């Protein structure tokens with residue numbers, strides 16, 4: 001089969017979060033996807049160890065989703081989202097409300113994770129103003145956090161390369177991250193050490209004054225930075241401090257939402273209920289771009305005041321609640337329910353952990369962290385060339401027929417939730433081989 005890469009013009013498409021020149025010198029192209037596998041442009045089967053970009057939780061090529069989207073586009077392609085509605089958006093929100101953590105059943109639709117984050121931050125600011133706390137304009141994130149690429153998300157995000165070129169929102173500040181390999185290396189389950197890091201929020205209250213802080217946003221499990229788990233008791237403590245100081249707690253569940261940890265949401269996994277949850281990705285299985293913010297009733301209620309003919313929140317997107325995205329999302333929820341996928345990660349969690357930890361003696365490995373169906377495998381960096389070793393592992397795995405994700409020198413794994421036990425074995429064996437081959 002002739003590779004399309006030989007006939008494509010690669011110049012025009014400016015690729016996101018990609019070393020464009022390096023990629024275009026040796027492109028990796030995917031042309032089909034079915035179940036757990038991609039097909040590459042040279043006809044090879046590639047096992048998907050990353051659910052695309054943490055989003056294809058129900059596996060690829062689900063006919064039900066394609067049919068639902070096609071039917072919807074034929075029936076009604078688009079409806080205005082401001083001052084007009086269509087039934088599917090209400091039905092989808094109602095169904096999402098039913099699986100939401102307790103009380104978080106007010107749903108604001110967006111087009112992506114980044115939009116969900118900026119929406120949640122804006123709702124937090126609007127809420128504080130509505131309850132007479134207008135001085136609370138400061139937004140707190142956490143070092144190494146990833147909250148997408150909008151200016152709000154970048155301001156509370158904590159990854160240097162994503163921040164240094166761009167001006168952040170004034171007043172934003174950060175908790176310290178929770179990664180402490182010296183105390184928690186190769187932990188089984190949640191790290192034992194580090195709950196006290198939540199007291200950073202107390203420290204920021206002492207520094208800035210609670211009356212200036214609107215919200216704190218964290219990923220319950222930090223994904224994009226390389227799978228950092230919350231220490232035992234950390235999230236509970238953060239919740240307690242936020243509540244005590246009138247600060248809204250936002251969980252960014254763009255990755256952890258929809259079954260990644262073996263529960264519908266990480267909030268349920270940890271038994272900690274935030275005031276707002278941001279989602280996207282698994283919401284539509286990645287088939288159609290869409291995000292959703294799950295909002296506590298008390299937060300929305302605070303904004304449903306004033307004259308009834310006035311818009312309560314001056315915020316929204318042309319594509320909020322897009323009919324095709326809602327149709328996709330409804331079909332995805334059907335699949336999740338029918339196949340028990342929102343809890344399957346829990347059934348496989350122990351096996352997955354043992355399989356991943358079997359790599360602890362593999363070449364270059366310095367730490368392994370797992371939760372639900374997620375794993376982070378940290379490698380020693382090559383002298384003077386951070387991230388080079390993991391990148392070589394990534395390329396090697398792809399050539400061997402496995403898609404992994406790397407960030408810095410950390411391998412991040414998050415297969416579709418339909419992964420079979422034998423495929424977990426293949427993932428481990430392929431990575432071990434690759435680690436043996438790279439220098």
Ligand SMILES: Cc1ncc(COP(=O)(O)O)c(C=O)c1O
Pocket residue numbers: 112113114115117146147148149219223224252253254255280281
């Ligand atoms: C935790 C988190 N928040 C936000 C985002 C941004 O989502 P999107 O790329 O859909 O804008 C991501 C993407 O990976 C994410 O992992």
